Amino acid sequence: MSGILVILEERGGRIRSSSWEALAAALKLGPAQDITAVVIGAQTAALAAEAAAKGVGKVVRVEHPLLAPYTADGYCAALEQLLQNQGPTQVVFPHTYQVRDYAPALAARMGQSLIGDVVAIEDGAVFTRQLMQGRLNANYRHSGNGPCFVSTQAGAFRADAVDALAGASPATITTFTPNLDASQIRTEPGEPFREAAQTVDLGSAQRIVSVGRGIKEEQNLGLVKDLAAALGAELAASRPICDNGWLPMERQVGSSGQTVAPKLYLAVGISGAIQHLVGMKGSQCIVAINKDPDAPIFEVADYGIVGDLFEVVPALTETVKAAK
Amino acid sequence: MKIVVAIKQVPDRDAPVRIAPGGKWIDETDLQWAMNEPDAYALEEALQLKEKNGGEVVALSAGPERTGQTIREALAKGADRAIQVVCDDLGTRDALGVAKLLAAAIKPENPDLVLTGLQSEDIGLGQTGVIAAELLGLPHATLILHVEKTDAGVTVKRELEEGWFQSIEMPLPAVLTMQSGGTKLRYATLMGIKRAKTKELKSVTAAELGADAAPVVVLEQIALPKKQKSTQILPGSPKEAAAALIEKLKTEARVL
Numbered sequence: 001m002s003g004i005l006v007i008l009e010e011r012g013g014r015i016r017s018s019s020w021e022a023l024a025a026a027l028k029l030g031p032a033q034d035i036t037a038v039v040i041g042a043q044t045a046a047l048a049a050e051a052a053a054k055g056v057g058k059v060v061r062v063e064h065p066l067l068a069p070y071t072a073d074g075y076c077a078a079l080e081q082l083l084q085n086q087g088p089t090q091v092v093f094p095h096t097y098q099v100r101d102y103a104p105a106l107a108a109r110m111g112q113s114l115i116g117d118v119v120a121i122e123d124g125a126v127f128t129r130q131l132m133q134g135r136l137n138a139n140y141r142h143s144g145n146g147p148c149f150v151s152t153q154a155g156a157f158r159a160d161a162v163d164a165l166a167g168a169s170p171a172t173i174t175t176f177t178p179n180l181d182a183s184q185i186r187t188e189p190g191e192p193f194r195e196a197a198q199t200v201d202l203g204s205a206q207r208i209v210s211v212g213r214g215i216k217e218e219q220n221l222g223l224v225k226d227l228a229a230a231l232g233a234e235l236a237a238s239r240p241i242c243d244n245g246w247l248p249m250e251r252q253v254g255s256s257g258q259t260v261a262p263k264l265y266l267a268v269g270i271s272g273a274i275q276h277l278v279g280m281k282g283s284q285c286i287v288a289i290n291k292d293p294d295a296p297i298f299e300v301a302d303y304g305i306v307g308d309l310f311e312v313v314p315a316l317t318e319t320v321k322a323a324k
Numbered sequence: 325m326k327i328v329v330a331i332k333q334v335p336d337r338d339a340p341v342r343i344a345p346g347g348k349w350i351d352e353t354d355l356q357w358a359m360n361e362p363d364a365y366a367l368e369e370a371l372q373l374k375e376k377n378g379g380e381v382v383a384l385s386a387g388p389e390r391t392g393q394t395i396r397e398a399l400a401k402g403a404d405r406a407i408q409v410v411c412d413d414l415g416t417r418d419a420l421g422v423a424k425l426l427a428a429a430i431k432p433e434n435p436d437l438v439l440t441g442l443q444s445e446d447i448g449l450g451q452t453g454v455i456a457a458e459l460l461g462l463p464h465a466t467l468i469l470h471v472e473k474t475d476a477g478v479t480v481k482r483e484l485e486e487g488w489f490q491s492i493e494m495p496l497p498a499v500l501t502m503q504s505g506g507t508k509l510r511y512a513t514l515m516g517i518k519r520a521k522t523k524e525l526k527s528v529t530a531a532e533l534g535a536d537a538a539p540v541v542v543l544e545q546i547a548l549p550k551k552q553k554s555t556q557i558l559p560g561s562p563k564e565a566a567a568a569l570i571e572k573l574k575t576e577a578r579v580l
């Protein structure tokens with residue numbers, strides 16, 4: 001057993017940046033020449049070339065007509081064969097929705113357990129992941145025989161760390177053709193679709209007031225609506241607010257909603273779970289209002305008020321109105 | 325349709341998080357407990373499927389004695405019966421270890437459908453349902469918002485990233501991991517709470533299920549996250565803090 005495999009994911013024919021982050025994480029486990037980048041699908045030539053230019057040790061194309069569209073059954077069967085063939089010590093994935101869908105099953109098939117959503121890797125292969133929605137960190141170590149499976153949290157490792165590798169001569173590319181049969185694929189996925197046309201464009205908003213579960217009741221939403229109106233800001237929300245139907249889903253910010261980058265993002269009663277943070281941490285100035293001084297949202301906020309939103313928000317609205 | 329719903333009891337969201345002596349788990353004294361939120365959606369979807377198609381909903385939960393409280397909540401909401409896998413080592417089992425427990429309890433039930441939440445709010449492995457499917461040899465789909473019974477099996481609505489969705493057709497039996505927000509949750513009625521007391525609650529131990537616990541992945545240490553960014557916290561009364569913030573946003577950050 002030797003070597004590190006990084007399983008890259010594509011979107012729209014290009015390697016996704018979260019895949020480069022996974023590759024950056026792999027560099028903490030071993031030198032670039034020990035890393036094999038894996039591209040997988042029905043047509044992988046362009047993806048392989050993109051990966052080879054990054055200066056990894058090797059690139060493998062796992063290619064088969066049955067690997068498009070993506071299915072968990074197809075990917076598990078194909079990658080299991082690749083892993084048997086390559087015998088890596090570690091396998092690294094970006095923690096995308098697709099990886100969540102198949103990597104745990106692949107690891108289990110090989111008697112292993114994925115260390116998922118890792119935010120840091122320390123010397124000696126100690127992996128840090130979050131517990132309690134980001135309120136605690138936990139260190140894990142792989143102790144069994146067989147490969148160690150790891151997935152990396154979006155934004156936790158710097159994609160540009162792999163740019164430094166580029167410039168070396170491109171890696172050699174080989175093709176691995178798995179044995180797949182249509183009968184192995186039990187699910188039949190349809191084309192991706194969006195719900196009805198969006199009527200708000202949070203992506204171009206200059207200011208956003210975003211509300212989370214701290215607001216407690218639907219009837220309290222007026223408080224944040226008033227603040228948004230006073231600031232000339234759009235109203236947005238965390239997932240539970242939209243799940244409850246208090247605001248339409250098109251106002252949801254986060255990994256399954258909108259990605260926004262306004263000048264001002266004011267988070268009211270939002271804890272700062274990673275799935276929310278990925279949608280707003282590119283904002284120019286982030287303000288958090290939360291009664292819990294340890295809420296993870298303060299990890300990305302420029303300014304914070306620790307207090308009860310039911311007192312702080314009306315005070316803010318008044319201050320803004322008075323200044324006009 | 326016979327549906328097993330895997331339900332985890334987790335610390336209440338507003339509960340204070342303290343690290344237990346030894347640094348391997350949280351201090352559970354005086355904690356309030358609740359049903360993992362995505363599991364509540366899984367239960368709701370199961371109850372609606374049963375109301376439409378007939379059948380039975382079986383709640384399944386693994387954990388220490390206290391888990392019984394959450395199981396009774398599921399029964400009060402309408403599950404027909406429940407299985408409790410009694411074990412005290414959830415915090416140190418790896419994802420495969422937890423899934424082995426559940427799979428061993430599910431197997432003899434031979435359900436048509438297994439629903440789990442997509443992720444637990446405490447350990448947040450986001451894996452248990454997918455691994456259980458693998459162990460049971462069943463097809464699976466994740467991040468599911470809605471399930472429709474068809475002649476050939478089910479059609480499910482799957483959430484993709486950034487506001488996209490996808491339909492997937494699959495045969496039964498199958499395992500689905502449910503995302504929150506696909507439907508509205510019901511409350512337990514008084515009648516439901518009364519009825520729950522008469523429903524069957526079977527209890528088995530991890531040892532009886534023969535699900536081994538030797539982990540491949542070991543939790544070594546829990547710690548509070550190190551602060552990396554220094555946020556300017558604005559002190560004072562709400563009024564003072566508000567005034568200071570608006571001033572900063574105007575003159576320092578220049579975003580107003």
Ligand SMILES: Cc1cc2nc3c(=O)[nH]c(=O)nc-3n(C[C@H](O)[C@H](O)[C@H](O)COP(=O)(O)OP(=O)(O)OC[C@H]3O[C@@H](n4cnc5c(N)ncnc54)[C@H](O)[C@@H]3O)c2cc1C
Pocket residue numbers: 133211212213214215237238239240241252253254255256257258268269270271272273274275276279289290291292295307308309310337442443
């Ligand atoms: C696959 C997946 C995708 C997801 N996608 C998204 C997504 O796109 N967007 C998203 O937002 N989430 C998403 N989530 C959910 C995410 O993990 C969190 O559960 C969610 O963001 C929490 O929302 P919240 O911060 O509003 O609620 P909570 O986590 O419950 O936080 C409420 C906060 O309010 C504070 N508070 C309470 N009362 C007061 C008060 N009186 N005054 C001040 N503060 C108060 C509390 O201290 C707490 O910090 C996703 C989860 C998964 C697993």
Ligand SMILES: Nc1ncnc2c1ncn2[C@@H]1O[C@H](COP(=O)(O)O)[C@@H](O)[C@H]1O
Pocket residue numbers: 330331332333360362363384385386387414419422426439440441442443444445447448449450451452453
């Ligand atoms: N101890 C448990 N008892 C019952 N169900 C569980 C347990 N642990 C996990 N699950 C199920 O698996 C889902 C995913 O959990 P996790 O993999 O820990 O994020 C949960 O939403 C539950 O449906």
